[in-house]
Amino acid sequence: MSFLVWSLVLLSLALTGLGVCVGSTGFENLIGPLLHPNIDPAKTAMAQQIVGQIRLPRTLGAWAAGALLGLAGAVAQGLFRNPLADPYLLGSASGASLGVALTLAVLGGGAGMLGGSMMNGGTAVSVFSGSVLVRLGLTGAAFVGAVLAVLLTLALSKGVQHTLRLLLAGVVVGVVLGAATQMVLLFSPDSLQAMQAFMLGSTAFVGWAACALMAGIWVLCMSVGGLLGRVLDGLSLGEATAHSLGLPLGSLRIALVAVLALATGTAVAQTGLIAFVGLAAPHLVRSVIKTTHGRLMLLASLMGGALLMAADTLARWLIAPQELPVGVLTAVLGGGYLLWLMHRNSRGFAGGAQ
């Protein structure tokens, strides 16, 4: 356990170092100029600016978003006792993106209160905006959308007892809300391309505000999740056993759904739809060790953070100075990994259900 935590932390630190050195010019060591300001002051100033204001926040932002998604994935898989559950399959990510798209459509069209006060006079609110209020507003919208989507999924599936029904409901809600998002975008063709880039996942404009917001929410979700880890452990023994252990399942489930929605909504509002991190991170952890849910949440977070950080660095690196959408990269890599996992150990994969 502690071995895995430390190796993941070390991996994340190493990736941070790499992320700081990868940018629009491909790989380039900017740490040297940062540490030795006397050699070339102009280069150091440029390095400070690039690293301090762009690369570091977006690298750490990628970690925080990955951590939130990993946490959400671990909570979802424990809560629904289903190894296929992830922020995407339950519709919460689709709900979150619909929340963001609706907010942008409303604010962009009418230059509402938020837009009017934050942007210099009447221009539309941008999905990539760096201002704290806009970020908070978008996060709130994404959170509300995610909560409503999960509740809708739960209502359609009439609870979490039937795995198949739950997944079906999640898929249906995801598709319907995704279609609604597309429709909102279709009616605002000006923002279509920018929103599309956002939907494919992007950390391009993650600044310190978004980064701090995600880190704060992660700490909050992690502490609540840590406290509720025992509930998930109880649940994994079956509902009846959990009841007999004296756990107030109803209210604790609501708290866990709130954690799930908050974590997903925050990540989606800052970085768009990033696929598979939430699904793959807990599986990666479980493939190494078996542990309690409280620890699994922490480990899945660290794993998710490292995963997304690595993917984001790659997305910047491969075709620099252009960028790949990081969501596409995680989908390809994560999907490939899961297929391999299923192929290698299909019994273990299926047995993870209970």
Add this chain to the structure above:
Amino acid sequence: MKQLFAKMLNAWPVKGCKLMRCLAFIGVAASAQAFDVTDDSGVVVHLTQPPQRIVSLLPSLTESVCELGACARLVGVDRYSNYPASLQKLPQVGGGLDPNIEAIVALRPDVVLMAVSSRASERLRSLGIKVVSLEPKTHADVQRVMLKIGEVLAVPDAAKIWRVIDAGVSAAAQSVPASAKGTRVYFEVNQGPYAAGESSFIGETLTRLGVKNIVPAKLGPFPKLNPEYIVRANPDLIMVGERNAGGLTQRPGWHSIRAVHDNRLCIFSTEQADSLVRPGPRMAEGARLMAQCLSDKAPKSTAGAKP
């Protein structure tokens, strides 16, 4: 010609055409020559007479038709064709990529003008509608498409009208003050951030105006850039449409870009942006807008600017 008459006289009564219309039609046909036009997708389109009922599914093609003085012959346009204003009265038949085939057929067009990239041309051709697919992407394309449409419409002045447009671009280039030449410009197409590179239509206009685009041609016409690239390139001037301008100055690290720092931002209104980005007859207008922006906002001396 005799064969043609015979064909028509045979064919028309079946369709129940009224005598007057038949006579009028024959009159037109008699005065015109049948001709073939090869469009950009390599299809040879046979036209028996200059088309009188035209549907255009691309804003730049619509504008070219109107520029050639044939606006009255348009009977339907796509939903993005918004210039000139007189088009608002025309029925809209969907978008260029998702046109309403039924609505187009119902308009009984003599010819449909559309982009090569649209899949709808196959469907329309199979329904017996004449389609001329054209792909204006560059300055040279605008000229070629203009002449081609002139050929289709049998308008003799196409070459002259093109020369006026071309002269307009040159005049705009001349109006750029010498001190603004060599200004390093970043043109943002949208917030991806997607930029207009040197090889794009916008980039060509910028080149003709004598300014330096920070996005080289090798990155393609509209690359999705790492925002860091723009911060590093440190442009003297940023051009952007108002729809995409929100929050631009607040992006992480952007306040130190020379253009943002000195407030050298040209924010074009949506109508202005149309004439900047559409490879059509309003390119001279677009060039004038950019030249105006350069005169107003470009640093007076770029001698001090680093390459």
